Amino acid sequence: MRSFSESTRQQALAYLELYPKKEAALLPVLHLAQKEFGFIDDDAEVAVAELMGISPISVREVSNFYFMYHHHPIGKYHFQVCHNISCSIMGAETILGHLKKRWGIGNGERTADGRFSIERVECLACCDRGPALLVNQTLHTDLTPEKIDEIIETLR
Amino acid sequence: MPEYKLVSKNFDYPDQPELQAAVSRGAYEQWKRVLSEQIPPDKITEEVKTAKLRGQGGAGFPAGVKWGFVPKASRKPKYLCVNADEGEPGTFKDRKLLERDPHQMLEGIAIACYAVDIHTAFIYMRGEFYEPQRIVQQAIDDAVAAGLLGKNILDSGFDLNVIIHMGAGAYICGEETALLNSLEGWKGWPRLKPPFPAVVGAFRSPTVINNVETLSGVPHILRMGGEAFQKIGTEKDGGTKLFAVSGHVEKPGVYELTMGSSLKELIYDVCGGIKGGKKLKAVIPGGSSAPVLKPEEIDVPLEFESMAAAGTMLGSGAVIVMDETVSIPQIFMIMARFYAHESCGQCTQCREGCTWIYKISQKILAGQGKPSDIDLMLDLADNMNGKTVCPLGAAMAMPTIAFLNKFRGEFEGMMKN
Numbered sequence: 001m002r003s004f005s006e007s008t009r010q011q012a013l014a015y016l017e018l019y020p021k022k023e024a025a026l027l028p029v030l031h032l033a034q035k036e037f038g039f040i041d042d043d044a045e046v047a048v049a050e051l052m053g054i055s056p057i058s059v060r061e062v063s064n065f066y067f068m069y070h071h072h073p074i075g076k077y078h079f080q081v082c083h084n085i086s087c088s089i090m091g092a093e094t095i096l097g098h099l100k101k102r103w104g105i106g107n108g109e110r111t112a113d114g115r116f117s118i119e120r121v122e123c124l125a126c127c128d129r130g131p132a133l134l135v136n137q138t139l140h141t142d143l144t145p146e147k148i149d150e151i152i153e154t155l156r
Numbered sequence: 157m158p159e160y161k162l163v164s165k166n167f168d169y170p171d172q173p174e175l176q177a178a179v180s181r182g183a184y185e186q187w188k189r190v191l192s193e194q195i196p197p198d199k200i201t202e203e204v205k206t207a208k209l210r211g212q213g214g215a216g217f218p219a220g221v222k223w224g225f226v227p228k229a230s231r232k233p234k235y236l237c238v239n240a241d242e243g244e245p246g247t248f249k250d251r252k253l254l255e256r257d258p259h260q261m262l263e264g265i266a267i268a269c270y271a272v273d274i275h276t277a278f279i280y281m282r283g284e285f286y287e288p289q290r291i292v293q294q295a296i297d298d299a300v301a302a303g304l305l306g307k308n309i310l311d312s313g314f315d316l317n318v319i320i321h322m323g324a325g326a327y328i329c330g331e332e333t334a335l336l337n338s339l340e341g342w343k344g345w346p347r348l349k350p351p352f353p354a355v356v357g358a359f360r361s362p363t364v365i366n367n368v369e370t371l372s373g374v375p376h377i378l379r380m381g382g383e384a385f386q387k388i389g390t391e392k393d394g395g396t397k398l399f400a401v402s403g404h405v406e407k408p409g410v411y412e413l414t415m416g417s418s419l420k421e422l423i424y425d426v427c428g429g430i431k432g433g434k435k436l437k438a439v440i441p442g443g444s445s446a447p448v449l450k451p452e453e454i455d456v457p458l459e460f461e462s463m464a465a466a467g468t469m470l471g472s473g474a475v476i477v478m479d480e481t482v483s484i485p486q487i488f489m490i491m492a493r494f495y496a497h498e499s500c501g502q503c504t505q506c507r508e509g510c511t512w513i514y515k516i517s518q519k520i521l522a523g524q525g526k527p528s529d530i531d532l533m534l535d536l537a538d539n540m541n542g543k544t545v546c547p548l549g550a551a552m553a554m555p556t557i558a559f560l561n562k563f564r565g566e567f568e569g570m571m572k573n
Contacts, residue, residue, distance in 0.1 A: 018319055019341075020233070020359045026341035027324050031283075065343035065500075066324030068283045080284075084245045085444060085490050086402040086476055122327065122494055123245040124284055127402035127474070128409045137286040 002043040004051065008036050012051055023054060026062050030069055039070040067121075075110040075117030077155050080134040083120045086127035091143075095131045096120065098145040102152075115155075159426060160388060162396045163372045164412040167256045173291050175298040178259040184304050186378040187266045191312040200271040204374065206382030208394030213239050213330070213367030214443065214472045216393075216460040219374075223272050223364055225354035232361040236269050236277040237339065237353075239367045241323055241330040243282055244443035245494060246474030249398035250368040252410045254281075254288035257372070258295035262318065264371035266305060267378060269316050272364055276317050280335050283324045293320055327498035331546045332365040334500065345502045346546035369398055389415030393459040397473050404431045404479040413458065420455045423477055434479040438563075442471025444491050445551035447558030468558070484563040485570055489517040491559075495552035506549035509540045513556060525571040530560055 004012065012032050015025040029048055030040060037044045040063045049056040063069045079099060083092045096107075099118050103111050110117035126132045129141035140151055171177035178184075190200065205220030226234060238261070242250040253261060265277050281289055296318050300306040307315050321339055323329050329338040333347035336358050357363020373395055377385045386394035393415035399422060402408045406428030413422060419441055423429065430436050436451045441458075447468040449456075456466045463470040478487065496514035501507045513536055516529050537556040540549035560567065 020361075021340065023341040024321075024339060024359075027338065028322060031322060031324065062341065062343055066283070066326050068325035083490070084494060085440070085487055086246055088487075088490055089403050089476075089478065089482060121284075121325075122497060123243060123247075125242045125248040125251045125282070127246050127248050127400065127476070130402065134284060134286075139287065 002037055002047045004033070004036060004047060008032055009051065016052065022052060023058075026052065026054070026059065027066070030059070030063055030066075034069060039073050041071060073110065073114070074119075076115050077135055078117050078119065080119045080121040080124075082122070082124045082130065082132050084123040084127075086123075087130035087132055090130040092131040094145065095133065095143050095148060098148055102149075116152075158414070159411055160396050160414045161412050162376050162388070163253065163257070163260065163369065164398060164410065166260070167252060167410075172257050173255070173259070173295060175259060175295065175302060178257070182379075183259040183375075184263050184266075184299075186375045187263045187304065188310065190267055190270055190378065191310050191314065197271045197273060200267060200378070203377055203382035204271070207373075207377040207385040208389065208392060209370060209373055209377060209385070210393055210460060211367055212369035212373070212397065212473070214244060214445075214469075216470065219366060219370050222354065222366070223268065225352065226272050226362045226364060227355060228273075230362050233276065234272060234274045234362045235358045235364070236265060236272070236274045237332075237335060237358060237363055237365045238265060238277060238279040238371060239330060239332065239335060239365055240279050240281040240285070240288070241335060242285075242368070242472075243327040243330050244445065244472045244474060245491075246402055246440060246443050246476045247400050247472040248402070249400045249410050249473060251285065251288055253368050253372050253398075254285070255291050258292045259299065260375060261292075261368055261372045262295060262299055262305065264374035265318060266309075266316055267374050268364065268366065268371060270314060274364065275315050276319070278339055278358070279318065279320045280329070280339055281320055281322055282329075283322050285322075289320060289322060296320070326500070327494075328500045328546070328548060331548065334546065335365065336363065343500070345500050346548075348545055390457075390459050392461060397458065397470070399458070399473045399475055401427050401475045401477065403475075403477040404434065404482075405429065405477045406431055416457045416459045416462075418455060419449075419458055419475070422458065422475065423454065427477075430477065430479050432479075434481065436477070437480045437482055438478045438484065438487075440474075440476040440478075440555070442469045443474040444476070444494065445469075445547075445555060446471045446474075447554050448562060450562055469554075484559060484566050485517065485520055488556075488559045488567075489514070489521055491555060492517045492552070495548065499548060499552075500546075503544040503549060505540045506544045506552070509536045509549070510552050512536055513552070520567060520570055523570060525567070527568060527571055529571070530564060530567055534560055 016022040045059040132141045166172045209219045210216045329344040334344040338344040353363045492514040496510040537553035541553035
C-alpha cells in the first residue's frame with residue numbers, strides 16, 4: 001500500500017475543489033502522485049482512486065493513456081530527448097547515441113545506480129533551438145555532445 | 157516584405173512577464189476600457205468578426221463566429237478553454253507567447269470571457285511546459301492581486317477565475333474535443349461532432365476553445381478597431397500570424413508577418429535563406445500535418461485559402477526547412493513514427509494505418525522495401541483521410557500522400573528491384 005503525505009493529500013484535495021466535477025482533477029492528482037512516489041504503479045493508482053473517491057480502473061485508464069506517467073522507476077535525472085523532425089535535422093540521434101554510449105543503456109532504461117534514464121520524446125516545442133531535451137523539468141537546447149557532458153557534470 | 161510586430165512586439169523586453177512592466181507598455185488598457193465604458197458584449201464579438209481574426213492553432217476558424225455560436229440563454233455556466241497544448245511538430249510560437257507576454261494573453265482571455273459571459277477559463281497547457289506554467293501562474297496571481305482578474309474585477313461586478321490545467325503528454329489533446337475529455341479527467345479521446353463544443357463542451361456546458369495566439373490578438377482588435385486589424389492582413393484573414401521557422405535556415409525563430417506574406421520571402425529574406433548557402437530541398441509549411449512543398453512551390457501567400465489552393469495548409473504556421481542533405485524517406489519515417497505514437501487508438505483505420513505506414517517506412521530505410529509498398533501506403537492513407545472521428549487520421553494521410561507523390565523517385569531509389 002502507498003499513502004500520500006499529509007501535505008500532498010491537502011494539495012490533492014484542493015485540486016478536487018477547482019473543477020465543477022471532482023473527476024476532472026485526475027490528471028493533476030496523478031502528477032502529484034508521481035512526484036510523491038516517483039512513478040505510478042498499481043498501489044499508486046489505488047491511492048489516487050481512494051483519495052478521489054473513484055474506481056481504480058478509471059485511474060488506470062488515464063495513467064496508461066498519457067506518456068508522462070511512468071509505470072517503472074526512472075532515473076533521478078530523466079533525460080527526455082526530442083527525436084522529431086526539426087531536432088533530428090539538427091542532430092538529435094547524435095545526442096541520443098552519445099547518451100547511450102556514455103551510460104551503456106538504451107531508450108527507456110536507467111543506469112544501475114539509478115541516477116540517469118533516457119527516453120525518446122516527441123516535439124518539445126522549441127524547434128528553433130534543436131536538438132533539445134528536458135532533464136526533469138529543465139529544458140536544454142542547441143545541444144552538442146560536449147554541451148551534454150557539461151550538463152551531466154553539473155548533475156553529479 | 158515587412159515583419160509586422162503586433163502580438164510579438166514586446167517579446168524582446170525581459171521584464172514583460174512582470175505585471176508592472178507589462179502595464180507600462182499598455183497591458184490591460186483595453187480590458188479596463190471594456191469595463192469602465194461597459195462596452196456591450198455583442199459589440200466586442202462583432203468587432204472580432206469584423207477583424208477577421210482566425211483561429212491560430214491550425215484550423216483557422218473565424219474566432220468571432222465561434223463566440224457567436226454560444227447560446228446566450230444557457231442556464232448552465234459557460235467555459236473558455238485556452239488551447240495551450242502546443243504539440244504540432246515544428247510549432248513553438250505559443251511557448252513564446254506564454255513565456256514572453258503572458259499578460260497579453262490574459263487580457264485577451266478576460267475580454268473574450270466578458271464578450272461571451274464566461275466566468276471560468278481553463279488554460280489547457282501541455283504537460284512538458286514547466287517554464288511556461290510557472291510564468292503564466294505568476295502572471296495570473298499578480299493580475300488577481302491587482303484586481304484585474306478574480307472576483308469583482310475593478311469593482312465592475314464581473315468575476316473571472318483563470319485556472320491552468322496541465323496535460324500529461326498526448327498530442328491528441330490539442331484537438332479540441334480530446335482537450336475537453338482530458339480536462340474532465342479522461343483519456344484524450346476526441347468526441348464526435350455535433351454537438352459542437354459551443355453548445356455541449358466542457359462539463360456538458362457551452363464552451364469556447366481558442367488558441368493562445370488567437371486570444372493574444374484580441375486586445376489589439378479592441379485597441380485599433382476591427383476594421384483596421386483586418387486591413388493589416390487580407391480580405392478573409394485579418395491581422396498577423398506568428399511563423400515558427402526551424403531547420404536549415406540561417407536565422408530560425410518566431411517571426412510575425414502580415415497575413416498574406418510570401419513563404420519564399422519568409423525563408424529567404426526574413427530568415428536569411430538556407431543555412432550555409434546550400435540548396436533547398438523541401439519545406440513543410442504548417443506543421444508536420446501540412447503536405448510538403450518542393451522548392452518550386454514555395455512562392456505562395458501565407459494565408460489560409462492560398463495555402464489550401466497550393467495543396468497544403470497554413471496550419472499552425474510552423475515552417476520546417478530542409479536542405480539538399482536531408483533524406484526524405486528518413487524524414488517521412490520520423491513523421492510516421494510520430495503519428496503512430498500519437499494516434500489515440502479510437503478509430504481503427506488511424507490506429508492501424510499510422511502504425512502500418514510507420515513499419516513500412518522503417519522497412520524501406522532498411523533497404524527491404526518493394527515498389528508495391530508505395531501504393532500500399534497510399535491506399536492506407538486513403539483509408540484514413542477524412543474517415544475518422546478527428547483530423548489526426550487526415551493529418552497523417554495528407555503529408556503521406558504528398559511525400560510519396562512528390563519524392564517517389566527517392567523512395568524507389570532505396571528499394572530492391
